[in-house]
Amino acid sequence: MKWWVALLAGAGGMAAAQEPVRLCVTDFPPYVSAEAPEGGRITALARRAFSAARLPIETVQVPWVRALSMAKKGECLLLTLWRDRERDAWFQYSLPVARMELGFFVRADSPSPLPADARVALQRGSYLPPALASGRYRIHELVDPRPGLEMLKRGRVDAVFSERASLEHLLRRLPPDQADDFRWQDPPLEVKPTFMAISKFHPQAQAWLELLNREIRRSVRN
8 A cells, every 4th residue: 555545544544533423412301401410311321431432522402303303314323212113214223221101191180091082292203102103192293392281281182292201300390389280191101212323324333332332231220
């Protein structure tokens, strides 16, 4: 190999080694949130994984639908993603980082179960468990799930679909007299593992996932 070819190859390798790992930070506390300490516990896990390898990290705070679009294009790594067949066509996944309960929050005075034609508010672009994807309920999509609570309180919807710990985190920040207006409805629609995910077409996908999995094995207790 000529010396100048070797020099260019070496420079290219150094540039690739310094490529920043971009993390899409959505509003999904306590797991991921720009307002949480260290960006939430799953963001902190990703930071530890890449910092251990001395890789630069860049975070971008975006709404969920935008984060999903960016990740499909290989523009960022998703910190939490529930798998389904459509997403499996786009992404490679880390080991599981948490098990989450997915289901309904209803008004405290609501009877159980929900009626067959119940109106359900949920975040646009969210994974839908089979019970929601079947068309049994009337779906009302929101950019942000938080207004769904006000809609629920006013009777505009019959339930809000959410991950349990995330919405309970939000309820704990409300005054007690408001938080008591809502309750989680057992049983959950689904208990589902969540993963970090990166585009299958990203050139660093496998290497970055190996770093993440090393930290997940060290720190996650399943």
